[in-house]
Amino acid sequence: MTVNEVERYEGAPSRQDEVQWLLQPRGNGKGGSEHFRHTVEEGVKLEEYEHLLGTEAAGLSACFPNGIPARFWGATPAAVDWHPKAKAIRDSKVGDEVLFYNNWQFIARATIVHKFRNERLAEALWGKDPESGATWQHMIALDDVVHFEAEARPVLESINVKGALRGLTLVPAAHRRAFISARGVPWQQRSTPGDLPAPRRPKSGPPSVLDERELLAAIAALRTHSRREGPSLHEPLALLWSIGRLTANKQRLAPWDVFQHEVGGLLSEFGGPGSRVTPHYPFWRLRGDIWEVTGLPDDAVDPGPEALSRADATAGFVEAAARSLRKARVRAKAVRALSTAYFDSATRPLVLERVGLHGYLSASGQAGGEPPTDVADAAQRDAGPVERTSVSGTRPARNQAFVRQVKSWHGGVCQVCSEPLEGPLGRFSEAAHIQGLGSPHEGPDSTSNMLCLCPNHHTQFDGLAIYIDSDWHVRQTMDDEPLYELRLDPQHRIAPEYVEYHRLLCGKDD
Known part of the structure; x- marks a missing residue:
């Protein structure tokens, strides 16, 4: 099976109400906090562990393409099959949410994108448990990591856990649904800023999986302001610019000052006659199923540049949309849909060049084609009588x-x-x-x-x-x-x- 044939969310729940919670203690000792920082917060370079991946290489490369940090967590084997830990290892699945626990609080959540067992990789990442000598070989690959602080007692009490959470525990989908229906999601309770953004719509959150059809439908349904000269280009330019960031492996969410400078330049260059250079409009008004803004409450009303600066706001594709756009086929369709719908054949190459998507102007992805x-x-070997100029660069x-x-x-x-x-x-x-x-x-x-x-x-x-x-x-x-x-x-x-x-x-x- 090739990487192109592996879906990152193969076997994932098709609906949010089928998602389970996997409650995962981080560990209080230095080892737990160091492991969490190393392989969840920061992530690792997958290529450094390529020799240890075995049959999981294709699936993990599909989960973390193009140098995206790979994020992992693991569990040691359960002592007996009937233990709750054994059930959690066995019955958790791709698409489930992991709630990391420490000292009576949930401190982060993430989405499972791959499950596998690999003793050698686990040992390379975390060593061995000093007490049992076991490795954390039951491994999960994670995406959509969000830091927050929330009181854990309500969730623990709802599943009859008396006292602190001691081990890996699975909360079934039906129980999760009932808890959210009655009390909301846990991270609503004491949400505080963390290293990574909180969800824009905390009650239900953006979808954990957004397939090609849903993403392209959202792009096709883009509502742009109509002008005498044609539709406003603010939102299409912002989306193409953001796809260019993803293609270049930049952060999914862009700070307002970067967005203001770069998208503002695009609006000045390509906005057309009569168009105002107002990058704060698409920054805020794109919010919806595929776009999120952090740093401001959802009920804010059209914040201007100063308000966005004071809030240290960031914006970009929601993680589920970004995951879809990391697939070459989906990204190509999105780029073509936006560029052909809003830009004529003369302007299109200039726009794609400016947002870093000039590769879509040729099949090779190289400017001017790929020389044999x-x-x-x-x-390069030919040395003629004319003056020679050294040119540096890379090609596949x-x-x-x-x-x-x-x-x-x-x-x-x-x-x-x-x-x-x-x-x-x-x-x-x-x-x-x-x-x-x-x-x-x-x-x-x-x-x-x-x-x-x-x-x-x-x-x-x-x-x-x-x-x-x-x-x-x-x-x-x-x-x-x-x-x-x-x-x-x-x-x-x-x-x-x-x-x-x-x-x-x-x-x-x-």
Whole structure:
């Protein structure tokens, strides 16, 4: 199973009323607080533990892509199967909420995004329990971590826990529903600011899972102010800017001063005639299922720049929306929906360039296309009589064995036009990735994600001028005119999902 085939919330509850609470003592000793700080508050770099992940590597990479800190907690094995701890380990599930407990208070909550057992990884992260010698091998991966302080006694009393919480305890969904219905969520009681933002709508909270359909529907239903010149561009620009932040692995919630400066610049440049530069409008008015604001009460009325500064307000996509937007396919659809609905073909490339999403202007994700490795390297070696300029930068590393294999399967002949391009040293051909490597497309470097193309059709394919339909016909993007039938070889399996992704970039998704 590849990373692209793993859903982060596979098996998660489909509704909030199916979510359970997993009550988890943090531990009073130095070890507990250090473990919590290390793997929940700060998180770890997944690549540093790659050699210990085993069969969980694909699932965890899907949970924490692109350098996002991986957050973990674990439990030692229960002594007997009937113990509440054993039930909590066995019956908790992806999508459940973890309430971390310490000294009669709940101090944080998080969402389970993966469950697994890994003794070696647990030991590397936390060592061994000094008393039992066991590792915290029953592990959960966490997301949507929120710090707060709330009295724990009401929840403990409702489940007949007498005294302090001593061990891992599972609160069933029905009991959680009944408690919230009667008393509200626990973090309403003594909420205080923490390192991470509290939910914008504390009574029910934003959804823990927001699927592709829900996210795109919310974007399509965006309510923009109508002007004589057309719809206001404040909210579309703010959303594209925020997607650009996620793509660059920046913090999900942006401080008001950063938002004011950068989105204000976009409004000044692209807002159009008659448009006012008022970034505080989208900052606050986007609030809803996919956007949240922290630092101000929900009932505040259109706070201005000074009020937002005094409150140290932050804003951005809710965590559930951000999780969806970290998936390449969903992100590509959102970018295309916003950019094509609100910007014409002349303005669109400029806007995407300014918000850091220029990669969506080509299939390769590279400005001006991705040069074939052999040609690029040859150009670097060539030393002519003209003045040379050193240029630094990065591009995704390509496995040259895959490149040679794809060219060999097709005899160096373009799969689009079937025309061999002969030269003094043999045939010219290029191995083109269908779903581009690296950011923002995140395609894999594999033969199933490659085509053998001549330079002309490589340029057209990367420039989104041609696409491959579901019947393997090559068509012009502009008018869907059929041009060729893609030449296939039984040795070369091309994965349909990568071709579908390319169609999506061309605006031809199924």
